[in-house]
Amino acid sequence: MSKRAVLMMTFGSPEKISYEGVAEFFTNIRRGVRPEPHEIQTLYDNYVRIGGTPLQRITREEVDLVASALGEHASVYFANKFSRPFITDVIKEMENDGIEECLCLILEPHYSYYSVMGYEKFLESEQIRFQIIKEWYQEPSLLHYWADEIRNISDQIRDDSYKVIFSAHSVPVLALDFGDPYIDQIYDNTRLIVEILGLEEDQYTNTWQSESDIGIPWIKPDVLEYLRDEKEHPDHYIFVPIAFISEHIEVLFDNDVECKELCHELGVTYHRPPMPNSDSRLIKALLSTIQSHIDGDYCYFQPQLETFDELEAPSNTGKILEESEDIQMPDFVKKLIAIKGRENVKMPYLVKKMLEKKYGKKYD
Known part of the structure; x- marks a missing residue:
């Protein structure tokens, strides 16, 4: 039997919350091109505002719990896309450990050319055959996690009016033209949670967040624009960032600072369910995903043919x-x-x- 591993991957975060620490991380995101000083300063200020980021600690807790549950069935490794430990370095470590088959689980439940494919392009090895889990948002344990946590909040609200705002990291509009599955998956994810809760159509909506200024239009409505454009507001908004599973800057700043401040300005009470983080329901979903794929097909991956770098300089x-x-x-x-x-x-x-x-x- 081949020596098998599970590689769990996430986006990454600054290794030090300092101007240069954030600059290094931001430069990695831009594929080696250092952003403008004002861009670095803004991101640094945002990290300072939220007191740093717990993403690496939380992710390692998730990885340790999965590894403990899997035991001897597979070795479990962890890598980041844009900070240490980098994916390419961990692949070398796996090669040195004699790994021959690697199941790749990206800790983002939905598949997009703009996110998940960005992990795939680092998967290169002459020794290791890979299998990539494309999406896992339909896992019942994850769906019921969100439904349970939303219900906990709505039960506390009692008879006041409320609206659930499902949000996800936005992608450029051109994703619609090229069949990126991410947008449909976000709406489908919302539908599945709404069905569990039995919400009426006027009790929830979908918005997008965290878009970047790269010179092209993004999917709308942006969550802040949505809030400003609404003529009437309920007593409470419940924000559910379903594209993420752990606390990090997109949630702790974009939701807990920007959305919360705007709700205060509008006279509406802000709520956000806790992120799954290392909750047992998330770990159950991760293990179910792994178990349903672990005996699947593995193959040698050719990222130069099967992926592309969305930030690579244009040619001809x-x-x-x-x-x-x-x-x-x-x-x-x-x-x-x-x-x-x-x-x-x-x-x-x-x-x-x-x-x-x-x-x-x-x-x-």
């Missing part, structure tokens, strides 16, 4: 515009062409790679 992007009459372009690109003229518009690299992935036509 003019050619794709000249030859793109027969393929679907995002509306925002068409609008840019109409305004600026074709010769002045370059196809964003991410769009180019998605077109290649969807239509099997290579643009070099």
Whole structure:
């Protein structure tokens, strides 16, 4: 029998909450390009505001609990996408340990080209065959975790009016044009929780959060914009960031600071259920996911052929515009062409790679 491992991965976080510690982490996210000083300062200030981040501690607790439950069935390793221990370094460690098959469990329940694929591109080994779990948001234990915690809050609210705001990390609008499954999965995840709770249509909504300024439109409504645009508000808002499983900056700042402050301004009481973190219901969901995949098919992975780097510098992007009459372009690109003229518009690299992935036509 092959020597088998489970590799649990998460996004990462600054190793030191200092200006340079945040700068190093932010530079890793930008694939080696150091952000502007004001961008670093803003992110640093946000980390200071929330008192640092517990993400690494929480994730290691999750990993230890999974490892303890699996026992001798598989070795369990942990890696980050953008901070130590890096995925490539942990793969070398697994190779040195003689691992031959690796089940990859990314601690983000939904699959997106913008997030999960970003982990896949680091999975390269001539020794290890990989199997990648694409999504696991439908795990009953996770669904019931959220439903139970939302119900705990609504029971305390009693007869006051309330609305549940499900939120997820936004993705660029062009995801809709290229079949990224993430958006549908978020809505499906919401539907599954709502069915357990029996919520009426006017008792919940979906919003998006944490978008980045990279020069292209993002999925809306943004949660803060939604709150500002509402003409009438209930007595209570219950914020449920279902795209995340652990406390980190997107939850502790984007929800617990920005959303909470806006609720106070609007005269509405803010609520957020605790994140799953290392709760036994989450661990049960993780173990169920692992057990349903562990005996599946493993193969040698070729990330250079099966993934793309969404932040890689563009090359020869003019050619794709000249030859793109027969393929679907995002509306925002068409609008840019109409305004600026074709010769002045370059196809964003991410769009180019998605077109290649969807239509099997290579643009070099």
